Amino acid sequence: MNPTNSNSHNALELTSEEPDPSKWDWADRGTPHVQFSKDEQLPFQDGDIIGHGVNGPVVQTVIKGVCVAVKRIYCRQGARSQDLQEIEIIRKLSHPHIIKLAGSFTRGQYLGILLYPVATCDLATFLEDIDFLQRLGKSVPLAAAVSPSEYEDRISRCATISRIDMEGFHVVDVIRAAKARLWESYSCITNAMLYLHQSSIRHKDLKPLNILLSRHGLWITDFGHSTDFSDFSNSATSGGERGTIKYCAPEVAAFERSGRSADVFSLGCIFFEMAGLSCFTLEEMKVLRSSMDGSFHRNLHHILPVFDTFGTTDLDYLPMSIIRQMLSTNPEDRPDLALICSMFHLVQAFSTIEPETFSRIHCLHHFPPPSNSIGAGEIVEELLITVGNTCNLQKLSFTTVGERTLKTSPVVMFVDCSNTDYIDVVIFLEHSSCSTGSFTVHHHIFAETWDLWGTFTQAVLLVLKPGYYWRSELASAVPWGAEGTFQSMLPLTWDLQIDKHYASKITRVPVSGGLFSEDNPWLR
Numbered sequence: 419m420n421p422t423n424s425n426s427h428n429a430l431e432l433t434s435e436e437p438d439p440s441k442w443d444w445a446d447r448g449t450p451h452v453q454f455s456k457d458e459q460l461p462f463q464d465g466d467i468i469g470h471g472v473n474g475p476v477v478q479t480v481i482k483g484v485c486v487a488v489k490r491i492y493c494r495q496g497a498r499s500q501d502l503q504e505i506e507i508i509r510k511l512s513h514p515h516i517i518k519l520a521g522s523f524t525r526g527q528y529l530g531i532l533l534y535p536v537a538t539c540d541l542a543t544f545l546e547d548i549d550f551l552q553r554l555g556k557s558v559p560l561a562a563a564v565s566p567s568e569y570e571d572r573i574s575r576c577a578t579i580s581r582i583d584m585e586g587f588h589v590v591d592v593i594r595a596a597k598a599r600l601w602e603s604y605s606c607i608t609n610a611m612l613y614l615h616q617s618s619i620r621h622k623d624l625k626p627l628n629i630l631l632s633r634h635g636l637w638i639t640d641f642g643h644s645t646d647f648s649d650f651s652n653s654a655t656s657g658g659e660r661g662t663i664k665y666c667a668p669e670v671a672a673f674e675r676s677g678r679s680a681d682v683f684s685l686g687c688i689f690f691e692m693a694g695l696s697c698f699t700l701e702e703m704k705v706l707r708s709s710m711d712g713s714f715h716r717n718l719h720h721i722l723p724v725f726d727t728f729g730t731t732d733l734d735y736l737p738m739s740i741i742r743q744m745l746s747t748n749p750e751d752r753p754d755l756a757l758i759c760s761m762f763h764l765v766q767a768f769s770t771i772e773p774e775t776f777s778r779i780h781c782l783h784h785f786p787p788p789s790n791s792i793g794a795g796e797i798v799e800e801l802l803i804t805v806g807n808t809c810n811l812q813k814l815s816f817t818t819v820g821e822r823t824l825k826t827s828p829v830v831m832f833v834d835c836s837n838t839d840y841i842d843v844v845i846f847l848e849h850s851s852c853s854t855g856s857f858t859v860h861h862h863i864f865a866e867t868w869d870l871w872g873t874f875t876q877a878v879l880l881v882l883k884p885g886y887y888w889r890s891e892l893a894s895a896v897p898w899g900a901e902g903t904f905q906s907m908l909p910l911t912w913d914l915q916i917d918k919h920y921a922s923k924i925t926r927v928p929v930s931g932g933l934f935s936e937d938n939p940w941l942r
Contacts, residue, residue, distance in 0.1 A: 437484050437520050437534065444481050444521040444532065451505075456526040464488065468536065478536050485536045486520045491529040491642075501529055507619060507641045508533075514783040515610035517630065517639040537630035537637065538579055541603070544631055545691060547572040548596045549700045551589055581633045581780075598777035600692050603629075604737065605762045606636045606781055611685060612755040615678050619644055624684035625665045626691065635781075664707075668715040668747055679749040682758070686744025687714040690721070693737045696730050718745065725850040732875035732911065733772045736765045738850035746853075753855070761855065763896050764845060767879055768909045770892045797889060797928045802836040805878060805912050806922030817871055824871040827916045832865035833878055840886050840929050842905065845879040876914040882906045882929065889928040 437444065445452045445461050454460060462479045468487060469476040476489050493501050508519040508531075520532040539547075550572050554561050573592055577584045580595035607629060614621060621628075623643040630637045667683035669676045694703050706724065710716040725742045729735040740761045746752045753761070769776040810828045817826045833844045844864040847856045857866055881898060882888060887906035895904040908927060915921040 437482075437486075442482075442484075442520065445523070450519075450521045452521070452523045454523055454525040458525065460523070460525065462488075469540070481520075481532070484520070484534065486532045486534045487536050489531045489533060491531070493524075493527055493529050497524050497529045504641045504644070505529075505531060507644050511614070511617060511619070513610055513613045515606045515636050515638060516613070517637045533639065535632065535634065535637065538632040539575055539630075540627050541629040541631060541688070541692075542626035544576070544579055544596070544600075545626060545695065545700065547576045548593060548600070548695055551576060551593050551596075552695070553699055555589065555593075578633050579631050594774065597696070599631075600695070601775070601777055602779050602781055603631075603636055603692070604689060605759065605766075605779060606783070607638065607685065607688070608755060608759050608762060609783070610636075610638050611681060612759055614638075615681070615755055620678055621681050621684075622670075623662055624681055624688060625662045626688055629688070663711055664713045666713065666715065667749070669749055671713065671715055677749065678754070679752045682744050682752045682755065683715070683746075683749075685758075686741050686752075689737065689741045689744065690714070693734075693741060694724075696734055697728060714745070715747075718747065721745070727872075728850050729874070731772060731775050733768055733877060734775045735850040735874070736768065736776075736847055736877065737762075739848055739852065739855050740765070742850050742853065743855050760897070763898075764847065764856070764879060764907075767894050767896050767907050768877060768911075770894060771909055771911060795930045798886070798931050799837060799840070800926055800928045801840070802924065802926055803880065803908075803910070804834040804922050804924050805832070805876075805910050806920070807831045807876070807912075807914055807916075808920050809916050809918060811917075811919060815869075825916065826869050826871040828867060829870045829914070829916055830865055830867050831876060831878075831914070832863065833859075833880065833910075834864070835862075835880070838862040838864075840882055842881045842883040845881065847877040847879070849874050849876075870914070870916055873916065874914055875911050877909065877911050880908040880910065882908075886929050886931045889930050893927075 442450070444450070462481050464477040465479045466477065467475045468478050474490060474492070476487055478485060478487055480486075491497075491501055491504075505519065505522050508517065512518075517533050518535075520534050522532060523530045554564065554569070573589060574584065576592050576596045577587070580592065580599045582592065582595045584592075611621070611624075619641075621638070621641065621644050623640060624638075628638060628640040630639055663671060665684045665687045667676060667680035670680050691700070691703060704712070706720045707714060707717040709720065714721065722742070722745075725738055728738045740753075740758060743751070743753050744758065766776055766779060769778060808830045813828055815826050816823050818824075831846060835841055841862075841864075844859045845856055846859070846866055848854060851872075852868070859866065879896075880888075882905060884903060884905060887893065887895070888908045890908060892910075893906055893908045896907045897903065898905045898907070910923075910925065912921070912923040
C-alpha cells in the first residue's frame with residue numbers, strides 16, 4: 419500500500435490497538451480469511467484513498483476500532499496460488515518494520531488484503547517533502563509560487579514523521595529533524611531486509627514507494643513480487659518477472675539469474691537518494707540517471723563519480739562508502755545485509771563527533787541498548803593514542819577525477835597506542851571514493867597503505883577487548899563480531915594530508931575495566 423500526499427497522516431489516530439491476526443475475528447466469521455459472495459455486503463466501508471497499487475487504489479477503513487488499509491487484487495479467473503502468494507508471505511513474517519496482515523477476503527473477482535498499520539506517507543513522498551523544503555529556502559521565485567496549502571501539507575507531514583511539534587519550530591528545524599529521521603531509517607530498513615532474507619524471502623521490488631512511514635514507525639510493504647525460497651537450496655531464481663526497472667539490479671534487468679544481492683542493489687539505489695539529499699536536489703539526482711531508461715543500473719557511469727567528491731560535512735561521506743559497495747555491478751561484490759547492518763552500527767559511533775549528521779537513533783528494535791552494560795570499574799590505565807599518516811612524496815603520480823588532474827601518493831594511515839594489550843581491533847573507515855568501505859586491522863602495527871588523492875577527514879574506530887571500556891564522552895558501545903557482542907569503541911578523526919611527509923594527532927584517554935552493570939554513563 420503506497421500512501422499518496424493525502425491527509426492520511428491522521429489515520430493512526432483512529433487506531434485503538436493492533437489486531438492479533440490469530441485472534442482477531444474481523445468479519446465475525448471465525449477465520450482471518452473470508453469468502454464473500456458477489457452480492458454480499460462487506461463489513462466495512464471504503465474510506466479515503468491513501469495510495470495506489472498495481473490493481474487500483476488502496477483505501478483506509480476502520481474495522482472494530484482498528485484503522486487498516488484495504489488492498490484489492492483483480493483476479494480474472496478467481497484467486498490462484500500466485501495471487502495468494504503475497505498473503506502467505508506476509509502471514510509468515512513478524513518484524514517491527516514489516517507491514518502486518520490483519521485479514522483477507524475474496525469477493526467476486528477481487529482478492530482483498532487488510533494491512534496495518536496505516537502510515538502517514540511513503541518514503542518517496544517524505545523525500546519529496548524534504549527536497550521541497552530545502553529548495554524553498556534557497557529559491558525566492560519558488561517560495562513566491564508555492565501555495566500556502568501545499569507548504570502547510572508538506573511541512574506538517576515532515577514534522578509529523580519527524581516526531582516534532584510544529585509550534586515554535588522554524589522550517590530549518592523541521593528539515594534538521596527530517597534528516598535525523600532519514601538517518602534512523604537506514605538501519606530500520608536494513609534490519610527489516612536482513613530479517614526477510616533470513617526468513618528465506620526476497621522482496622524483488624524494493625523502492626521508496628514500498629517503504630511506509632509514520633511518527634510511530636517504518637514498515638516495508640508490497641510483497642506482490644516477492645519470492646519465498648525456503649524450500650530451495652539457494653535464493654537464486656532464473657530470469658523472469660522484474661520489479662520497478664529504475665531500482666532493479668543489472669542482472670535482474672538482463673533477465674539473468676539473480677539472488678538476494680539483487681535486493682541489496684535496489685536498497686543501495688534507495689539509500690543513494692536518501693543520502694544524496696544532503697548535496698543534491700531530487701531533480702539533480704534524476705539528471706544523473708538521464709541516459710537510457712532512467713534506471714540506476716544503466717547510469718552507474720554518471721553516478722559513481724559522485725562518490726569521489728561527495729560531502730558537505732567532514733563525515734557525511736561515511737554512509738555513501740557503504741552505498742557504493744551496494745551498487746557494485748557484480749552481485750558477488752555487494753556486501754550482504756548482515757555486514758551492511760554492522761557497517762551502519764559503526765558509522766553510528768561517530769554521532770558523538772558529528773551529531774547533526776548521525777543523530778541518536780530512537781528506534782530500539784534494531785539498535786537495542788546492551789542488557790549488560792560494562793560497568794563503571796576502576797581506571798586501569800590512561801592510553802596515549804596517536805593517529806595520522808605518512809606520505810611518500812618521492813612517489814607522486816597523477817590521476818584524473820572528473821575534469822581535474824590531481825596528485826596521488828602512497829599514504830600510510832596509522833594508529834599507535836602506548837599499550838596495545840587492551841585493543842581488540844582498529845577499524846579504518848574509508849572515503850566513499852574507495853571501493854571497499856572499511857578495513858580492520860587485528861594486531862599491532864595498526865596501519866594500512868593506500869594510493870590516495872585529495873584531502874579528507876579520515877575516520878577510525880579503536881575497539882577495546884570485552885571487559886574494558888573507554889572513559890570518554892566520545893565512546894559508545896556498539897554491537898561487534900559474529901555474536902553481536904557490545905564492545906566499547908572510540909571514534910577518532912584527523913585531516914589526512916598527502917602533501918606532508920608526516921601528520922599526526924595525539925590524545926589521551928583512560929581505559930576502565932570492571933563488572934557488568936545496568937548504569938554506565940560512558941556507554942550510550
